[in-house]
Amino acid sequence: MYNDFYGFKESPFNVTSDPEFFFPSANHEEAFSHLIFGIRQRKGILAITGEIGTGKTTLCRTLLNRLDKNIKSALILNPYFSEIQLLQLIVKDLGIEGNFRNKLQLIEALNQYLIDQALEGNTVVVIIDEAQNLKIRQLEQIRLLSNLETEKTKLLQIILVGQPELLDKLRLDSLRQLNQRISVRYHILPLKKEELQQYIDHRIHIARKDPNSHPGVQFSNEAVDAIFHFSHGTPRLINILCDRALLNGFVQETRLIDQPMVCKCAKEAINV
Ligand SMILES: Nc1ncnc2c1ncn2[C@@H]1O[C@H](COP(=O)(O)OP(=O)(O)OP(=O)(O)O)[C@@H](O)[C@H]1O
Ligand SMILES: [Mg+2]
Numbered sequence: 001m002y003n004d005f006y007g008f009k010e011s012p013f014n015v016t017s018d019p020e021f022f023f024p025s026a027n028h029e030e031a032f033s034h035l036i037f038g039i040r041q042r043k044g045i046l047a048i049t050g051e052i053g054t055g056k057t058t059l060c061r062t063l064l065n066r067l068d069k070n071i072k073s074a075l076i077l078n079p080y081f082s083e084i085q086l087l088q089l090i091v092k093d094l095g096i097e098g099n100f101r102n103k104l105q106l107i108e109a110l111n112q113y114l115i116d117q118a119l120e121g122n123t124v125v126v127i128i129d130e131a132q133n134l135k136i137r138q139l140e141q142i143r144l145l146s147n148l149e150t151e152k153t154k155l156l157q158i159i160l161v162g163q164p165e166l167l168d169k170l171r172l173d174s175l176r177q178l179n180q181r182i183s184v185r186y187h188i189l190p191l192k193k194e195e196l197q198q199y200i201d202h203r204i205h206i207a208r209k210d211p212n213s214h215p216g217v218q219f220s221n222e223a224v225d226a227i228f229h230f231s232h233g234t235p236r237l238i239n240i241l242c243d244r245a246l247l248n249g250f251v252q253e254t255r256l257i258d259q260p261m262v263c264k265c266a267k268e269a270i271n272v
Contacts, residue, residue: 002250007216012207013243015236017057019065023202025195028055031186035063035159038184039071039125044146044154045181047131047170048161050188053236056161059188060127072117073125079134083141090126090145111148114155125157132162136174143178190233197224199235200242217249222259230266237270244269
């Protein structure tokens with residue numbers, strides 16, 4: 001709606017998890033390094049947690065975009081399925097073809113694929129987002145998949161990504177074995193105050209029609225402080241606030257976003 005007014009090719013503060021807009025905050029970069037380390041070292045099971053809207057899905061998608069060619073991957077986004085459906089999805093997303101009628105056949109096909117990939121020097125990664133929603137039996141199934149190994153190395157790298165409830169689940173007595181096998185863990189934190197201006201600039205820069213032109217909009221220092229105050233640095237809330245503030249600026253025909261505008265938007269858009 002306001003894109004032409006500010007000279008954007010697309011809206012800079014969409015709430016989709018578009019990796020094109022990935023901002024390498026110190027915390028997100030560290031999470032990234034943990035993932036790359038875990039995958040390269042074939043650590044088996046990794047867990048990434050973070051509160052709602054801190055950028056977990058965005059991180060997964062960015063990771064997929066940046067993986068080397070010798071890393072084969074599957075991304076499971078909404079694991080509200082039975083164990084067999086979860087296996088079917090993993091097999092399908094990895095591109096394994098065939099008509100598998102039961103769990104045993106699926107696991108056999110997966111095992112064969114993993115052995116073939118290992119022989120070719122490839123690594124296979126399965127990322128499961130929203131892993132806090134997995135049922136105990138599915139988590140147990142994941143542990144069994146991580147048992148697929150040769151004498152020397154784990155054949156399948158599994159990344160569990162979820163809200164902090166995932167950690168509570170993993171502490172359950174029945175999931176002790178799985179919990180013990182998670183060798184790399186990282187908790188994503190919201191952005192720091194000093195990163196917020198850069199985050200806003202970064203997203204605006206990517207959204208601009210002409211990257212060499214003047215930014216087209218400016219957030220005053222006080223406006224940025226207010227955005228931090230209301231969002232506590234959580235990217236999704238930042239995006240909702242900034243998007244609403246841009247709409248406000250457009251309606252008022254100004255390209256300067258100030259503090260009163262942000263305060264008004266916070267009431268309207270994020271109910272504070
Ligand atoms: N590092 C980042 N760089 C740029 N944008 C980000 C970053 N982290 C998060 N965002 C933005 O914040 C919003 C929420 O991110 P995302 O959906 O990845 O969060 P989430 O942690 O997966 O949330 P949920 O807990 O609800 O699943 C998205 O619009 C995303 O683009
Ligand atoms: Mg998510």
